[in-house]
Amino acid sequence: MLPPFRRCPLEIRTHRTRNRACGVIGRLGAGFRGAGGLPPSSAVGFPRGADMKMGEVIGGVIVLLFGALTIVLSLQLPIGTFRMAGSGLFPMWLGIVLILLSLLHLGNLRLKGGSRLEGEEKAEPPSEATKQMMLFLGASVLATVCLDILGFPLTAFLLMLLLLRILGVRGPAMLVAMPLLTALAAYFLFVRFLKIPLPKGLIGL
């Protein structure tokens, strides 16, 4: 009877080749991190990289596409020679290096599998918190849109009001007093004290 062995992220038919492949995979997978090879747990339950953490792969692909885009755009610039480099040469090489690194990263993910990726989130953030974060960012985006129209003091007041509300501040006194004080303090600090012009908007302050 053949001895049991670790499951390996590649589809390998025979026990001999399978064991050999696992050794190589362990070495490559750990190569850049110095993680000491794949722990047995990393291979268990991972047949062929199929359940590889999707976010990691998407991240790698985005970086790869960014590298490709850089090369395409660089080729539209003068490349020159190594002796007299044009403005496109350096970014083009950077694009090539980025593609190579992202390919290595993706290959590493493929070999390592999905169970022990660095920085992997064990638990997804609660949807309510994510919604809160999106609202927070959305309010900041809205304030940026309104800055030139409403001017700094009013925008600052409204932004603070919105952000405090999003973070669960309920008391009407706090909701009005805090934004008012902050907007006035920021206005006096930047405009009056530091003499830095801020958007005046329709109010003209």
Added chain:
Amino acid sequence: MFESLQHLFAGFGIATTVANLLYCLLGAVAGTLVGILPGLGPIEGIALLIPVTFGLSPTSAIIMLCGIYYGAMYGGSTTSILLNVPGETASVITCIDGYQMAKKGRAGPALAICAIGSFIGGTLSIFAMVFLAPPLATAALAFGPPEFFSLMVCGFIVLSNVTGASLLKSLMMAVVGLIIGTVGLDPVTGDYRFTFDSTYLLSGIEFVAVAIGLFGIAEVLANVDQPLDKLEQSVIVPRFRDLFPSLQDLKQSVGAILRGSGIGFGVGLVPGPAPVIATYASYMTEKKVSQHPEEFGKGTIEGVAGPETANNAACQSAFIPLFVLGIPFAPPTAILLGALMIHGVVPGPMMMSEHPDVFWGVIASMYIGNFILLLLNLPFVPFFASILRIPKKILLPLVMLFCITGMYTVNNAIGDIWLMLAMGALGFVMRKRAYEAAPLLLALVIGPKMEVAFRQSLMLSHGDFGVFVERPFSLAFLTATVLFLLMPFFQFAVRRLRGRRPEGGMG
């Protein structure tokens, strides 16, 4: 040596003007506050407050920004000790014994020894810097473009290797930063690159927007992205009378403080997140030399004194590569490089001769700043700690508003705010996926310099890449880079060998 002292005295003349003393004090206080607030560290602090320095002279501006830097390093220990939450990454080690001391009711002596150790470490480091910087600057004058290029490559690799995340991911981020750094005017030919006919992009990507976005906004978003009840924490504020360490505490700490100063100074000179490495190295050293290593982790004062001293010593000596070579080896100094350039000061071997007022004025102000911080941190620790009582639901909107306002004031451009928010969202996603932002920022700042060095080297050698290995210093830097890259493989091989040994024995 005497010449250095002479210059230093002249620097004290500049640093002790009423205005500069005030800016030093402001920087130290702001830095301490930033360091105390969990999540915000020196990078965010400097990036956020750069706009405030626009109306100031270069010397005053840099004095204030440096004050923020080392102030944040001082302040970072407060939350580590009181809350077990490091104010910034270099204070992680302080949590181990600092928080245990606080739990035993000895938060006061822990905080006091932090302040004393930080003062001694910082001051000794500056003292060494005064004498080391001039000869190093002279030596750096012999560096040509190939040496600078190789040194920058070495810096990237080392930083990427020690930031804690995957080396591959860190390197990818560094290359992305280099690519973003090529947007705008080509520094050699003057061509426009990747501007897409946008006037906003003509002057390149605004690094302050990237810095505030990747660090400040991303931190705020990461905090908001958690349930409301998790936002708040309780804090015990020590009383003033409990602050003073006993004679026994001081005796126990002397050795740790002196060793921490040496370790911190040495580590600060090499590329990487020096204060983080220095604190770790110091903690390990203290544990090794201690007669009671079993006490470490249970609230021993040496475990606080050594790392905190090393932390500040490293942060001061990290100014040497910045001022002397013009190359920042860590993100906070990268932001300071950007700030120096905004104020028209180009750091490098010529800085001492071209801007002696800035160089020596800033160094002299560091002595003063360290003294101010000692005075601030000893009696006012209860006050600073009470800042932690500000609810995050108020603090986070304030930080966001300050980011937006501060960003606008850099160039009076709404485009900068858009860029900052976009970078904030990117930084948040990067955190979620464990991509390091520090290599990206560092690459963005020194990318243009690196490109110029690369192209000049090839021009000098008529397109021959051998120029990078023919020159001894360049070869040394590249060899160090290759060794660093191969280190994980060596470690893996050693572990494999160690792992096999018992098997062989049994077989």
